[in-house]
Amino acid sequence: MKRLTDHLIVISFDCLSSFDMPLLETLPNFRKLLSGAAICKQVKTIYPSVTYSCHTSIITGNYPIQHRITTNTLLQPGKISPDWYWQRRNIKGTTLFDEAKKAGMKTAALLWPVTARANIDFHIPEIFANRPWHSQVAVSLVNGSLLYTIHMNQLFGHLRKGIQQPWLDDFVTAAAVHTIKSKKPDLLLIHLVDLDSQRHTHGYSSKEADEAIRRHDDRLGNILQALEESGIAEKSTIIALGDHSSSDVSKVIKLNVLLKDSGLIQVNEKRQVKSWRAFCKSNDGSAYIYLKHPEDRHAKEKIQALLHSMMRNPDNGIEFVLSGKETGESGADNEADFMLEARAGFYFTEELDGEAFSEITEEDLAVGRYSKAVHGYSPLKPDYETVFIAKGSGITPDVEIPTMSLVDEGPTFARILGLDLGETDGRVLHEILES
Known part of the structure; x- marks a missing residue:
């Protein structure tokens, strides 16, 4: 050539x-x-x-x-x-x-x-x-x-x-x-x-x-x-x-807080992950949810119910949810069990503590806790x-x-x-x- x-x-x-x-x-x-x-x-x-x-x-x-x-x-x-x-x-x-x-x-x-x-x-x-x-x-x-x-x-x-x-x-x-x-x-x-x-x-x-x-x-x-x-x-x-x-953002979604509250993540007295059945992996503007054991139907059903509830309220910041198969069809990780897209102005973190949905404050930005603009969103x-x-x-x-x-x-x-x-x-x- x-x-x-x-x-x-x-x-x-x-x-x-x-x-x-x-x-x-x-x-x-x-x-x-x-x-x-x-x-x-x-x-x-x-x-x-x-x-x-x-x-x-x-x-x-x-x-x-x-x-x-x-x-x-x-x-x-x-x-x-x-x-x-x-x-x-x-x-x-x-x-x-x-x-x-x-x-x-x-x-x-x-x-x-x-x-x-x-x-x-x-x-x-x-x-x-x-x-x-x-x-x-x-x-x-x-x-x-x-x-x-x-x-x-x-x-x-x-x-x-x-x-x-x-x-x-x-x-x-x-x-x-x-x-x-x-x-x-x-x-x-x-x-x-x-x-x-x-x-x-x-x-x-x-x-x-x-x-x-x-x-x-x-x-x-x-x-x-x-x-x-x-x-x-x-x-x-x-x-x-x-x-x-x-894109600029003003709110964070801490899905792992909800997974922890649902019993799918266990933490020790130091607030460190002791064990997990499901975990939200942040891409900032999007996120994967992985099951530790893909055959864990009970955990998957819990997550599906949680996501269905969140999708009913736009204030929760979720624009759409993809199944594992749909995630693969989008070119992303087909080994993830779900993929979530954040609405404009929202992004995901992997934090385990605090409110599951929170506004980004000037203090947050001053100490570098959160970003003021992020990527990771869908190309659509x-x-x-x-x-x-x-x-x-x-x-x-x-x-x-x-x-x-x-x-x-x-x-x-x-x-x-x-x-x-x-x-x-x-x-x-x-x-x-x-x-």
Whole structure:
């Protein structure tokens, strides 16, 4: 299969929304990228629309039911900080970076989700210290490219403040610029989280979110300049994309409180989960309910009665409920027994204490107890699309696709590199590719 470019650079601007396009069109570096680009302003995300599921769909071309990264974090009932799906081994099937490596290409990835311990040449994975005895530097070194990570931290570690934003994205951008100039990788995957972080903390349309987009414009400019200075711009394809949108929220749903009150979750004197028959796994805007034993008919009947009662009152915040079969048909986890979608303004948490339904207060926001905007909702939510911009070698200029899906991106990237992901849920976007 003919390769259409020597270098593919994919930049994921986490939480970039279709509604951000008017601002992007006014910013110098995004405007430069958009000029002569192939674009889609209405990209349908996947379900649940959480970061790790989305990014795995981007580089596999499959829905979560296929690649099995069905949410961000593992099912660990009662754990205050569950572990995330950090490791490449959690992905079922092949990925874009796997196929590139098999073809002898030089690969690089910076904070791309679900890549820890992947076979990537120049690699700093997205992973954080989740145990009191862990250090951030140590987990990054163990799960990425040892010497490369040490070198990037020697050069640019002063830019970081742990994993806080916007400093982390500044570090990632500096590492990306250096990697482009010194390594000239065939494939470079970059994940920038500043905008997502600001929207969670300050709200969807906040000035902090606006400022993050403007910082992203500067970061994009630095990457474009690096391509020019390295002499590979003419032989490169650059992709800028989002993974999901988000929505402001004012109320939380703590379904595990109701499951506990129904006797389906038992806690000890320290309010820790002692045993459970059913558990609500939050995706923020949606949630799974798992039975510990799928054959537990009594627990399932209790949950069905509870959900039926909740659905009768819109104030409870449940928009719709899917059965396990329907959940699989939506592309989400078919091993869940139920999937719940929150109404606009609501989101789910996994908390076990307090009121089952509560307003988010200013005090909650001040101490970081809850978010001000979240994602994870169904892609069928109105005005919830993200964006896709492609430009450079192998891309037909000035093409606008009315609609596409997030799962179309991986097969298209593979085709640009002359690779094949095999049978996928998504399709190759031939209409943007030069023949």
